[in-house]
Amino acid sequence: MASPTRSSSPVPSLPPPRPKSPPQYPDLYGKRRELLKVQMLEREIGFLEEELKSLEGLQPASRRCKEVHDFLMANPDPLIPTNRKIRRSHRFWKWLCGKSCFNFSWICCCFSGCSLRLSMPSCCNCCPSMKCWFCRWPRCHWPRCSWPSCTWPSCTWPSCTWPSCTWPRCACLRCTCPHCTCIHCHCPHCHLPTCCCCYFCCCLEKPSCGQCCTLPSLSCPDCDPCSGCTCSCPKCTKVCHCSNCTKTCCSPCYLC
Amino acid sequence: MSVAELKKRHIAATATVNALREQLKQKRILLLDTDVAGYARSQGRTPVSFGPTDLVCCRTLQGHTGKVYSLDWTSEKNRIVSASQDGRLIVWNSLTSQKTHAIKLPCAWVMTCAFSPNGQSVACGGLDSICSIFNLNSPNDKDGNLTVSRMLSGHKGYVSSCQYVPDEDTHLITSSGDQTCILWDVTTAQRLSVFGGEFPSGHTADVLSVSINGSNSKMFVSGSCDATARLWDTRIASRAVRTFHGHEGDVSTVKFFPDGYRFGTGSDDGTCRLFDMRTGHQLQVYHQQHDGEVPLVTSIAFSISGRLLFVGYSNGDCYVWDTLMAKVVLNLGSLQNSHEGRITCLGLSADGSALCTGSWDRNLKIWAFGGHRKVI
Numbered sequence: 368m369a370s371p372t373r374s375s376s377p378v379p380s381l382p383p384p385r386p387k388s389p390p391q392y393p394d395l396y397g398k399r400r401e402l403l404k405v406q407m408l409e410r411e412i413g414f415l416e417e418e419l420k421s422l423e424g425l426q427p428a429s430r431r432c433k434e435v436h437d438f439l440m441a442n443p444d445p446l447i448p449t450n451r452k453i454r455r456s457h458r459f460w461k462w463l464c465g466k467s468c469f470n471f472s473w474i475c476c477c478f479s480g481c482s483l484r485l486s487m488p489s490c491c492n493c494c495p496s497m498k499c500w501f502c503r504w505p506r507c508h509w510p511r512c513s514w515p516s517c518t519w520p521s522c523t524w525p526s527c528t529w530p531s532c533t534w535p536r537c538a539c540l541r542c543t544c545p546h547c548t549c550i551h552c553h554c555p556h557c558h559l560p561t562c563c564c565c566y567f568c569c570c571l572e573k574p575s576c577g578q579c580c581t582l583p584s585l586s587c588p589d590c591d592p593c594s595g596c597t598c599s600c601p602k603c604t605k606v607c608h609c610s611n612c613t614k615t616c617c618s619p620c621y622l623c
Numbered sequence: 624m625s626v627a628e629l630k631k632r633h634i635a636a637t638a639t640v641n642a643l644r645e646q647l648k649q650k651r652i653l654l655l656d657t658d659v660a661g662y663a664r665s666q667g668r669t670p671v672s673f674g675p676t677d678l679v680c681c682r683t684l685q686g687h688t689g690k691v692y693s694l695d696w697t698s699e700k701n702r703i704v705s706a707s708q709d710g711r712l713i714v715w716n717s718l719t720s721q722k723t724h725a726i727k728l729p730c731a732w733v734m735t736c737a738f739s740p741n742g743q744s745v746a747c748g749g750l751d752s753i754c755s756i757f758n759l760n761s762p763n764d765k766d767g768n769l770t771v772s773r774m775l776s777g778h779k780g781y782v783s784s785c786q787y788v789p790d791e792d793t794h795l796i797t798s799s800g801d802q803t804c805i806l807w808d809v810t811t812a813q814r815l816s817v818f819g820g821e822f823p824s825g826h827t828a829d830v831l832s833v834s835i836n837g838s839n840s841k842m843f844v845s846g847s848c849d850a851t852a853r854l855w856d857t858r859i860a861s862r863a864v865r866t867f868h869g870h871e872g873d874v875s876t877v878k879f880f881p882d883g884y885r886f887g888t889g890s891d892d893g894t895c896r897l898f899d900m901r902t903g904h905q906l907q908v909y910h911q912q913h914d915g916e917v918p919l920v921t922s923i924a925f926s927i928s929g930r931l932l933f934v935g936y937s938n939g940d941c942y943v944w945d946t947l948m949a950k951v952v953l954n955l956g957s958l959q960n961s962h963e964g965r966i967t968c969l970g971l972s973a974d975g976s977a978l979c980t981g982s983w984d985r986n987l988k989i990w991a992f993g994g995h996r997k998v999i
Binding site: 398401402404405410411414419426427428429431433434436438445446447448 | 624625626629630632633636637639640643644646647650651654655656657658659661662663666668671672673674677678821824862865880881882884885897899902903904905906926927928929930931946947974975976978991992
C-alpha cells in the first residue's frame with residue numbers, strides 16, 4: 368500500500384470564518400403605521416379647522432329650538448290624549464251603557480252618532496275587566512270577547528319537548544281549521560296540551576287533538592244566534608267566523 | 624423622516640386635534656343660548672299628561688325562547704319581525720298575535736333585523752359579520768326552513784344594525800364592529816360604499832346603530848362606541864358630513880326625528896340627546912337623575928309627531944319623554960303587564976298608533992293609546 372505523498376510546500380491556511388450579522392432592515396412597518404396615523408390626524412385637523420370656520424356667523428340654537436317647537440305644536444299624535452268636547456247625545460248613551468251595559472254595549476259601540484267612536488268604542492264601562500278596545504284582549508272573560516287571541520292558559524307553544532319534534536314545525540297547535548294561519552304542529556307524538564290560537568277554530572270545528580277550544584262562551588252553541596260574534600266597531604266588514612252568524616266583524620286596528 | 628420624528632409629529636398633531644376640539648366645544652357652548660325645553664317654557668307650554676291607563680299593553684307576543692334583541696315593523700301592514708338569542712327571526716301579525724314565519728338562522732348570534740320596504744324580505748345580521756336576506760315568499764327547504772336568498776359579506780366585524788333605504792328594496796345600510804357602515808346593493812350583494820375605516824375619516828370604534836333620514840334617504844346617521852354620532856351623505860363616502868360630540872359613553876342607538884332635520888341619540892352614559900343635523904347644535908339633553916348606578920340607554924324611538932320620545936333602559940324601564948318639555952311623562956316599565964327584563968329594542972308602527980317593545984324576558988309587547996279622548 369503506497370503511503371500518501373506529502374507535499375513539500377506549506378498550504379496557506381484560510382482565515383477563520385466570520386459570519387456577517389444580518390443586514391439592518393428599515394422598520395418600515397412601524398414607520399408606515401406611524402406616518403398613516405399622522406396623516407389621519409392632520410386630516411382631522413383640517414376638518415376641525417373647517418368646522419371652526421363654519422361656526423362663524425352660525426345662528427344660535429334658539430332658532431333651531433323654535434323650529435322644533437313649531438313642528439311639534441303643528442302635528443297631532445295618535446298616542447297622546449287630546450281634549451274633545453263630548454256631545455250631549457253621547458252622554459245619554461254613555462249613561463245607558465253604564466246602567467245596562469251587558470245588553471246595550473254593542474248598540475252603543477255601533478251607534479253611528481257616537482262622537483267618540485273614533486277608534487274608541489264607547490262601551491268602555493261594559494267590559495268587566497278592561498275597556499272596550501280591550502274586550503278582545505285575551506284575558507278578558509267578557510262573553511262576547513274572545514277574538515282573536517287564544518287564552519288557553521296551558522298553551523306552551525313553542526316549547527314542545529317531544530324528542531323527535533323540531534321547533535318550529537312542532538308548534539303544538541293541532542288546529543285543523545282550514546282558515547287557521549297559525550304555525551301548525553305536524554308532530555304526531557306531541558303530547559303537550561294544545562291550544563287553539565285561531566279564533567276560527569273555536570267556532571267552526573274543534574281541532575283533532577280534542578283538547579282545544581274548551582274556552583267558555585265561544586264554543587259553537589254560543590254562536591247561535593251569534594251572541595259571541597258581536598263587533599263593536601261600526602265599520603267592521605270582516606266575515607264572522609261562526610257558521611250561523613250573519614253579522615260582520617272586523618279589526619281595523621290591532622286593538623279591536 | 625425617522626420613526627422618532629414621526630412619533631413627535633404624532634404627539635404634536637394629537638395635541639392640536641385636542642385643542643381644536645376644545646375650541647369647538649367652547650364655541651358651541653356660546654351658541655347654545657337655550658334648549659328646546661327652555662324655549663317651550665318661554666312660550667308657556669306644558670308637558671303632555673298621561674293617565675294611568677292611557678298607554679296600555681294590548682298584546683304580548685310570545686314565542687321566542689331567548690332574549691329579544693331587535694325588531695322592525697313593516698312600512699305598511701301591521702307585521703313585525705323580531706330577532707332573538709334563540710337564533711330565530713319571527714314574523715308576527717301584530718293584530719292577531721299570530722306568527723306567520725319562524726326562520727331558523729344559519730348563525731344563531733343575531734343582533735339586528737329589518738323589513739324591506741315592500742315587506743317581502745327581511746334582513747338580519749350578527750356575529751357572523753354577514754347580513755343575510757330572506758325572501759318571505761320563497762319555498763322552504765326539505766327541513767322546513769326558509770333559505771337565505773342573499774348573503775352580504777364584506778364586514779370585518781359583527782353586524783350591529785341594518786336598515787333598508789326607505790322605498791328602495793335593493794339598498795340597505797349596515798353598521799359594524801369593524802368601525803364602518805356599508806351601503807349595499809342587495810340584488811348583486813355588492814358593497815356600493817364604505818363609510819369610515821382606516822383611510823376615510825370615520826368612527827374610531829365599533830359602530831352600533833344606524834338611522835336613515837326618512838325625508839332625505841341620502842343622509843343617515845350612525846352611533847358608535849367612540850361616543851360620537853356621525854352624519855353621512857351616501858354620495859360622499861370619503862368623510863362624515865359632521866361629527867356630533869357630547870355623549871360621555873358609547874352611543875348605542877340613533878333615530879331621526881320626524882322632521883328630518885334633527886336626530887336623537889341614546890348612550891351608555893344614560894342620556895338621550897337631540898342634535899340638529901345642519902348646524903351640529905345639541906338642542907336638548909334628556910336625563911333623569913338616578914340614585915346609584917345609571918341605567919344604560921338601549922333603544923329609542925320617536926312617536927309619529929315627534930312629541931314623544933320612547934327610551935328603553937337596561938334596568939327594564941321604558942320612559943316616555945315629552946320631547947318638547949324634556950320631562951318623563953310615563954314609565955311603561957312600571958305599568959301593569961310590562962316587561963320583566965331589560966328592554967332592548969322598540970319601534971313605532973307606520974301609522975304611529977302603536978309601539979312595540981322587545982325585551983330580555985323573551986317577549987314583545989305592543990302598547991297603544993287606551994284612554995278616552997278627554998272632555999274639556
